[in-house]
Amino acid sequence: MTSPRSIAVGPGPAIVVLLVAFNLRGALIALAPVMEQVRRDTGFSTAAAGLLMTLPVLCFALFSPVAPRLARRWGIEAVLVAAMAVLAVGVLLRSAATGFALIAGTVILGAAIAIGNVLLPALVKRDFPGRIGLMTGAYVTIMSAGATLAAGTTILIQRASGLSWPGTLVLWAIPAIAGMGACLLRSPARDDGSIPVAPGAGGLRRDSLAWHVTLFMGLQSLIFYSSVAWLPTLFFDSGFTEADAGLLLGLMNLVGLPASLAAPVLAGRRATQTGLVLGTSALTGAGLLGIIVQPTAAPVLWMVLLGLGQGAAIGLALSLIGLRAADSEYAARLSSMAQSIGYLIAAFGPFLLGAIYELTGSWRLAFVVTLVALIAQILSGWGASRDRQVGRPREA
Template identity: 40%
Template sequence: MNSKNLLLMAGIIFVAFTLRPAITSVGPLIGAIRDETGISNGAAGLLTTLPLVAFALLSPFVPRIAQKLGSEWSILLGLTILGAGIAARSLGMLPPLYIGTILIGLGVGLCNVLLPGMVKEKFPQKVGLLTGIYTFSMGIWAGLAPGFSVPLAEDLGLGWKLSLGAWAILIFIAIIVWLPQIRGREKKTETPAVTAPKTSIWSSPIAWQVTLFMGLQSMVYFSTTTWLPEILHSQGRDIAEAGWMVTVLQFSGLPVNFIIPVLADRLPNQKAIAFWIGAFTFAGITGLLMNFSVILTNLSIVLIGIGLGAAISHSLTLIGLRAENAKQAASLSGMAQSVGYLLAAAGPILIGSLYDLLGTWTVPLALLLANTAIFTVSGIGAGRDQFVLQDKRHKQKKTASTIA
């Protein structure tokens, strides 16, 4: 691999570092934010939901933005917007808190949609490996962020505002590492990864199954990372300890973050992967719901971490595997992440509102179980060995060969 590709890999890894901490760092601090600002649990859930809504609404337009600016410049723009959002949110006043949260979603949306297409274009023979590397990278800081949130706020005396704002440092570093990708490039580039195919991807059943899998597993993921500290706190855990349990959940998924894309790339189909992702997640949420003992609860959190860690990397891998080329990958990424994250956005606020209404975590966790069952079925369908825009072509070839 030449030095140019190594620099690109480094850039992708550092961009991936930034895509989750601004969201996952919120969960352990929700109680402090709620108490200081006087907002409800439902309104607090918006701090995780709003980035997903912004992400979902922007995603269909990302290929067009990148076609005009170029993928490299678009990712730099995304990092800049993400940094501005983190800075605005850390001011602490309610309007900047929510405006900054929206900007975070827009910044993450630009970067997250473009990475699968860039991997498909630049490393077409190593989609699984490269997807595994950058989802593993994404998982590292996604896991560290909630664990550091309370210590930064309380032990270092930064408060929740500066604790959330500290992640701007990671954005600054990522921008520095990404800069070699735009040196000497014009803002408008001929990048095939971001041009849309002529046939609409929205008519493909496989594309919709990928989208449902992406959306519903993300709903479970963001709901869990947002509310797990509060769930554990209601079961008698210290809130700082509860924050570190989110880190345990995230780190439990790191090995499969890397392994699943490589495995999926080598298998003839990915149906079994989706089944086992669902089984681990379902078992983990069931154990959390039962709450028989601290040991069982901790084991359940590890199972959820394995299931959801595999789910996010598998979602992104499916975008590359179900796309015939980089153009399709960009379009499928936009579709899956727009509709998918719009579904996901409903999770944290719905879970918080249900708890406000019922005063128990039983029904919210049961809802997550139902979502797990549905995304498992969708994932099995998305695991079929077909390209998203070749369903009809495959059938026609099959019919023609039968007649011959």
């Protein structure tokens, strides 16, 4: 394995990881609580509104393979500077509130987030090779915290400030600029050329373990983005106010924070992660069943169960990328494969649920799709939890 000429120590690398991570969900999730307002102002149908949540996930799939190539050419931190800048531009453009601006801005911010999604696991593998579980848990927790703030406070901020929904969404350019600044300050101290980042998935697509990791990543993401896109609308249609529906979504993300931290730490301490796969899936399944059978009976309980399961699942999925890769090069390649193909799978979720609702008029029936995805998630997670790695360490 190639040895770096200078691995930075101290808080610097961690600050970059955590600030970038905070930006990887918030700007996207902030749209969900105001989706009904967007539909009213734009005239979008339910399926078209679902497309706004599907587009970023498609961008994750389309732009993830580009990230390792860019990092190999320019260095990880430099590429993250550009990604955070592009994210801020996408947020600003989306807030212009026309149909075209919504779509174009959503695509731009989705592309920026895709780059960060791929490069953070490689950055953790490179700078924290002995603490993959801990650092993955920390950045997934911060990423989930951004999603929690977006889901739970968007409507509250809008009402307190008197801003329109575009004015409220534009506030998410601020953390993107902060993340850009942290990466920019960090760049001169790195010599990324000493750590190669492979240009693509290559031969990993012939590796069954890589496919199991990829499918687990994609299926848990399908469930998450379907939930984020449509659970507020499901609760709103069930008689809850927009604010209460948003708070329930925020609760789901909030209770996922400790789970997203604990799962990677536990995963890093075990040779195999089969028990974690089964445990996280059981929690998710219990929450989904409650929502499908009787959403108004115990909505807080359903969202707590779903939040714990999904928080643990995303932490576990990202941990598996680092744990199943032999070095930072293979981590980037596996990350690219898992997130490009995985998010392509996930992209169908919000659109498919919206289309089923259009046909049936029932959100509860639409959410049966997530239970089917959960069964496949368990099977793929079982394969991904095997104690072996893709690739071999390179000799210096």
